[in-house]
Each structure stands twice: as structure tokens, then as C-alpha cells.
Amino acid sequence: MSDTEPASDRDRQRCGFVAIVGAPNAGKSTLLNRLTGAKLSIVSPKAQTTRFRVLGIMMREAAETRAQILLVDTPGIFKPKRKLDRAMVAAAWTGAEDADITLLLVDSQKGLTDGVRAIAERLRDSKRRTWLVLNKTDAVERGQLLPLTKTLAELVPFEHVYMVSARKGDGLDDLLDALAFALPAGPFLYPEDDLTDLPDRLLAAELVREQIFLQTHEEIPYSCTAETESFQERPDGSVRIDVTVYVSRPGHKAILIGDKGSRIRQIGEKARHGLSSLLERPCHLFLNVKERAGWDEEGARLRAIGLENLD
Template identity: 45%
Template structure:
């Protein structure tokens, strides 16, 4: 049987819906989703198999002006995905998808060699504005760059997704599948579990704290009766942040643990015993060794 395989990079500013789209495309929740910008920190590959075609979707960190070494590594990781992408999807949304805010991205995409990758425009969250505004937005971007195709979608509601998947399938090169048919992600379950806990923290914490915390695995131990013990370390940059993560009488970290354990158990199909602790590690976002452990930066 003839097979097709290719990489599809999902790129754009923070909070345009790339992670929501990835989850919709692969049919399961792989990428964490919050209303906060910079939720995605590393490239996450989600895999979909359909009628002889295997698509490796790459959810990338949002592209923004970096301040810390973590920021720089995130943006570098996003741009690194285009080196092997067969299709690059620039995602924008009507509420904030202004041309000037995406000008830097477009300039860099226009520098790619003509045959390196097909570049399409995806306008997400179309349910939030009227059709005339959508058409104006499409005209503005289309006049700036010659996109191979333009799609109007709602990743949250699923509108336009089937047409998008079909176009991807029809435009990927012929070749053998790179991943086993039953694999849905390139990311380890340990990494996915850490992301789940970080998602619960992001949804509960406010102001600058979410951007100054990380989650790492201390221990992962398979137990009897298809159960697993997971010890995770929540890393924050300040003593004051540690107190807020823990909450009054441990209320915040307890609720985070309950919610994370439920989702991790669903991901693994196992009963999970989750134990969380909080560590202060000042300036960890500028720690190159830590960034490499997260899959960012140079080895």
C-alpha cells in the first residue's frame, strides 16, 4: 500500500489556539490548554493516522519578544520546527491577529526557499467575529504573503477541521510512516504528566507566578495491580511564590494534586498515586542545564 508521511508545524503568536487545534487534530488531549500566554514551552508532536497517511503535527511555543533564556529557548524551539516541516501553518485569530503583530513571523517565513515547505494561513476563533471582519483580515494577510491555502476554523468547536485535515493529507509527500500506528505523541509520558500538573497550576495561579514555575519528575515507580507512584517537583523562582503555590493550609497544592492525578490517570489508564513538593530555585529560567533537561537549548 502506498503511504504518505510528513510534518506539519503549527506556528503563531501565543494564545492563538495552536494547542487546542493540535488536540482537535489528533482526537485526544495531548497539549495543555489555558487562557494564559506561553503555556506551551517545547515543541510537542501529535500523530494522526488516516487512510494510509500519517501526519506528525508539531505544536510550537508562541513566538514573542524573549526576555529570559527560557523565553529565548522557547522561541528558538518554535523556529527550529520549520527546518523539517513539509507544511507550515501560520495561525492567527481575529481579535489580536493584526498584521503588524505577525510581521516578524511573515518576514522570516518569506525568507524560506520556495520549495522548502508549503505555507498556509489558518484563521482561528471565527465564531467570535462577523464574516466581514474575517474577510478583511484574510485580505490583509494575503496581500502580504502568497499562502498556498487559507482556512477559517474554530478549533474549539471543530468548525472547518475536516477540510483542513483532508488538505494536509492530500499535500504531504509519499513515504513510509515514521511512527508506529499506535503511537500518538513523541513526548514521554513523564513529560506529559508534568505538563498536566503545570496546566492545573496555570489555571489556579495569577499574575507573574505561572511564567516563573516549572514541573519536573523526581520519581516514577510502577507498582503492583497496574498502579504507579509519581513524585513531582514544582520549581518556583521566589519564596513568596512557594507560599502561594502551596496555599492556605495546603489548599492550592492539594486541589492541583487532585485534578492532575485524575488527568494523569486517564492518560495512563492506571491508578496514579501523585505526590507534589515545591522547591525554590532562583533564576532557574536562565539555567541552561535545566533548559536542556526540558528539551530546550543546545546539548
């Protein structure tokens, strides 16, 4: 904002971070994508799809307020076992601790599970500003929502409670307007036309990993990772992207490649279409699959996918 703009315009600006936390498969990534109107965080029916914090930048005007809402999608919080798991859970809690407002997203179909209770209690003990957002309310009878809300409110002194459907968009306008008013007054931290701070290299690897989740089953998605090895601009405005997929076992490599390379070609084709749409230019995507046992315990691999190395 330049010094020549009226003080009143500066005074009505608000900006802040809003972390979306919850158990795996609560719908955090679906909510982020729906609110921003862009495919920033990958989504699949499988739990633990998101592995690192994803920032979605959105502008919102409400009455006399112009707000830049910085939405942070975090990994689902669960009991970690591997170094990868510990790094994912740490990323989720760091996102909550750094936020001005934390949204506890709860799958209303599953209700108050042990996992949700543990997350709620930690948020309560942190004494940070926390809102409750019940998701998937379109699939639950209204009479079931009030007892669930009451039970959760007895655990945490929520500032506000919202009932939404991230998939359908129900209730999201009210949530966004409330966030716009509730964020601290201050200048915008990012250009108004930015959607995320994620580098294109990381987005490319994530879209490949999303297709692996969607097109393979059981343990394979959790036993692999994707890294962008090169991202080269071409004179015609297109980009060549080389992504390596690391798997833990030889059998997983064979399944991922498929008969005569059919599976990996299909994964690459779907990811390329999504990436071309997101980057708004032609993309030439090339995939390579390598076996690397124990990649999920390697600090270098974790840093490559946007996570800190936890010893």
C-alpha cells in the first residue's frame, strides 16, 4: 500500500493467518481449495494425504473491511510412528501456534473421536483463539449436530461455532465474513493476486503424489514420495518438469509402473493436466520411479517435500 493512498483505506485493511487443524480426513484440504477457489492442496479419500503446511491466500471484502485471509492447511494430527509422521504432526502444530486464529475442523459424521478429543484438549491448553467448524453437516441430521457442538464446547472455549459443508460450499460465506472482521488490522503480507507461497516445483510433485493416492491402493501411497528433480522453462512458454517417485520396496515399484508402463503413464497424464491448469501454461511432465528403502527416515527426503528434519 503506497503512502499516497487515503488513511481510511489503510485503516480498513486486515490481515492474518488462519490455521485449519483436525484429525486425518476431516476435510481440511477440501476446505482450503473451496475457500480459495484453486487446487492448492491435494485431496484423496485416504487419510494422511497432506504432508506439510499449505498456504492459501485469499482476499475478502465484508462491509467496510478488506481482508487478506492467509489460510494454512495442515497435516492431519495422529499418533506418529516414523520420522515422516513426527515431522507431519509437528508441521500441523506449528501451523496452529503461528496462527492468529485456529479453526478446529471436525468431521460431524465421525463426531468426537479420541483423536479429536486429544486435539481439542491441546488447543484448550494453548489458550489461543480457536473456532469450531463442523464439516460434512450436509450428511448429518440437524438434531445430531447440537449435542456434538455442546460436548465440544465443554472441552474448549470456542470463540465461534460454524456448521459447513466444504464439499458443497454450504456456510462458507458466513465463515469468511466472520474471519475478515476478526483478523488483526494491518497491511497485506502478499500481493493481492497471489494464491500461495508454494513453489511450482513442490506443486508439481504434490499433483503427482495425489494421482498415486487416487490410482493405487493400500500401503503404496504411504510408502512413496515424489520430488521434482528439474523444472525448466522452454522458449515457447511451456515448462519441462522431471519428477522422481521414490518407493520403499521392489514390489511397489512394479505396481506403480504397471504393465508395460501403463500405470505410471496414466498417473503422469492426469498430473500433467492438473498442473497445466494450475500453472496456466503447457507442461511436459516426465516421471521416473526408483526404489529407496527407508526414504521416510531420511532428513533430505523430508526437506525435499517441505518438512523439517526431526531427529
